[in-house]
Amino acid sequence: MATLELDGSTSQGRVPDTRPRGTAKEAARTAGRLLPLTPAIALMGVFLAGPIGYALYGSLTNAALSGYRAANPEFVGIDNYTRLLTSGDFWHAAWLTLLFVGLSAVVGQNVLGMFLAVVQNHAPKPVANVVGALVVGAWVMPEIVAAFALYAFFASDGTLNAGLEAVGLAPASWLIDTPMLAVILANVWRGTAFSMLVFNAALAEVPPEIGEAAQIDGATALQRFFRITLPMVRRAISTNMMLTTLQTLGTFTLIFVMTSGGPGNRSTTLPVLAFQEAFKLAQIGYGTAIAVVTLAVGALFAVLYVRVLKPEVD
Amino acid sequence: MSATVPVATAAPQPPVPVAAKRRRPPLQMASPKKRGTAVAASASLVLVGVVFFVPLAWLLLAAVDPSATVAIGIPDALTLDNFTTVLTPDLTFRPLLNSVLLSGGTALLTVAVATLAAYPLSRYQMRWNKSFLYTVLFASCLPITAVMVPVYALFVSLGLLDNVPGAIFFLAATSLPMAIWMMKNFVDSVPISLEEAAWVDGASAMQALARVVVPLMRPGLAVVFIFVFTQTWGNFFVPFVLLLDPDKQPAAVSIYNFFGVNGAVAYGQLAAFSLIYTLPVLALYLLVQRVSGGFALAGGVKG
Known part of the structure; x- marks a missing residue:
């Protein structure tokens, strides 16, 4: 590696x-x-x-958290990895991690961030500034505070359900029935500011003349966005997708505070699983193997990212 | 990067063009169509803004509500009791002091080490500069939260568990890749001719760094310091795993214990504590905006 x-x-x-x-x-x-x-x-x-x-x-030992195997871990070769790859829990967590990263970061944060950046350029400045400050506020606050605020929002007797009842809709137990949806939306709330700021900076670099020329040629606003703006900021988009992926891959605090990976293992992503195996089930070696797999996935994206940015170093 | 660095959740990565907010000048000829666009844009922005505002508003309202619940509501009466209840040495002052020590120590160490490292990387064309920078860039991307289990095991075997300097060293090491990268860009922006003048006057490279370059890049130092400070301030996972003694735990961990251990959660107090704990980060973020003009990408992103 x-x-x-x-x-x-x-x-x-x-x-x-x-x-x-x-x-x-x-x-x-x-x-x-x-x-x-x-x-x-x-x-x-x-x-x-x-x-x-x-x-x-x-990850190649059977180290435990306490007791004999803590002081005298034994070399067990790739046992932890074979156990990992044949474990339903691991694949379940890997699938949830993919869902979490894909839906909250790659799709959610990027699409909402781009939407906000574009719309901000067309709205009156005060509105754009206030909304931008709110979005950034969610991102600047410490992660654990954001997690508390979102726990309160999604809790069974929390704000979301109170709001739904107020308009006559049926409330739901978001954190229990749809924990993944809750943490995915939470991470969109938490992290969209980053994409919004990146895209705002990228859009500012697009010369307005090109769009104006297309407008004179009869292109609609949507056509101009998809045919001109998007292709011109595609580098910022690909960079940002990789960055948000890397940032989201290691997300622990948000999920840990909101659902602790539960109910059961229904929102246990890989970082949460590694933590539980190591500290709740005292299987340090096994938890470490999970950490290595997560890190390897991260390393893969990091290499891609470095390659994309190569011209800036050279 | 944070370790996860709340480390972020974010970790603002320097290579992204951090352009100052340069908005296009609004078109001068207002047409009805433009006005329609503006109305639609405002409406959708306001909608998104409300969604982002509600969880924040809960924090603000619950903190002054004598009978706060998890649902947002207008308080029947305003009270500061939640604040006075949590403003005790055990609940607030000691954890906040620990946070200051942990974040301040990490930020100071990171800034000092990163400045030293950035200088030769920026000034000398050495054949392995590029591979070093690639490695640093690569390391700045790794999801550090993923390695907390082996870090814990390593700290146990080194006897560094519950050791605040140990935690600071680890946090500084995880912040360094990003800090070196940012710092190199700041050193690059200091014109080399000034140092050449210092060299002619007989200064060594380190003297030139200390007397010429560092004073000229003070805003850059401030940006990196604040960046690392806020990231560490918001970091929950690293101290949660490495510091077990409540007397040494920073606010991020004590707030979790407060929330998790108290069976019947006092939501008003939780919100009040959250606000007290968030305020310094918010102030520093605003400060860094002023210091650097357009540096918008600071903030704790990694968890």
């Missing part, structure tokens, strides 16, 4: 091999230039690459 490079030692170690033979003075100069990087490399090596490497190893 590419994460092995995280500690920087591999890339740093390459320097003496590939540099042309220079004087001792030059070598000292290079060392002096590298010196300021060492704290960052050390910190990331120990506390970022460390846990990842530890995870790769730990």
Whole structure:
């Protein structure tokens, strides 16, 4: 996995091999230039690459949270992974994670964010600003506060049901009957601001002349949006889809506070499952294997993202 | 990134063009059709705004409601009792102080380390610069919440559990990739000619960094500091797993315990506590908006 490079030692170690033979003075100069990087490399090596490497190893043991297997974990090879891949719970959680990421981030946040960004440009400034501030407010507040607020919104005797009853509709037990729908909508509420800000910045870069030219040629507003605006901001869209995917993949607090993954395992996504296996069922090795799988999926998207952004680094 | 960093839920990622809000100037000739569009746009915006406002309004109203429930409602009477009840050392002051220590320590450490790292990355053309930056960018994307289980196991074996500096080191390590990336962009924007003048006067690279570059990029330092601070402030999962002693837990964890342990939840107090806990983040967000003009992408995104 590419994460092995995280500690920087591999890339740093390459320097003496590939540099042309220079004087001792030059070598000292290079060392002096590298010196300021060492704290960052050390910190990331120990506390970022460390846990990842530890995870790769730990997932191959039967470490437990307490008792004998906590102090003396045994190497069990790929047992945790075979157990994982044959476990209905794992595939269920993987499916729920896919639903959660796909519907709340890739579709929900991106579509609503784009809608808000476009509509804001056509509405009077005060309205656009106030609504924009509300959307950003939901995103700026700490995640756990957002989770409480949304718990209160979706609770059986909460705001949503009170509102439904007020207009004569039947209330529902959102967090119990449709927990996934509740957490998906919650995450749209929580995270749309990011997409809205990204798309707002992207739309500001689109020169208005092109749209005006199309308008003169008789293109409707919808045609202009789909044929001109969208293609022109497609880079921002693909970048944003990957970013929101990566941010949503690790979502724990929102789901943990709203439903604790329940009822049963009906809203248990992979991060919640890893937590439950490790800390409630004391299966550290098994929980770590789940963490590694989640991380691998994240790494895949991260590589895609880095490739997309390659021109900005070069 | 957060660790999940509330780490975010968001983690604002620097490579996204962070353009200042540049709105097109409104067309001068108002036509009836334009006005119709504006009305429709306003109506749909107001609708979305109401949906976003309701859960926020519950927090505000419940906090001043003497008999708050989970449903939103106009309070029969206004009270500050919810605030005075939670404003005790155990419930609010110590957790908030812990949050300040944890977030402030993480932000300071991250800013210092990231500044040092960003300088050579920005100024010297070294052959592995690119691969280092790719790795950093890659690391900034990883869902750190996914690795909390192995992090816990690692901290147990290192004896760092319940150790605040240990938690700060971990939080700083998870914030670093993003911080280095942001910081490099800030250093890039400082013209190199000023340092050349300092070099001619006999300053070393580090002296030039300390005396010339750092003073010129103070707003950048503030942005990164606030970014890391707010992310750590909102981080629940990392301290929840790594700090078990209630005396060391930050507000994010104590608020959860308050909510989860009290069987009959006092919603008014919960809302009041949430507001107190949210206020610093909100203030810092507004501050960073002012400091950086258009830097809109700060805020805790990762969980």
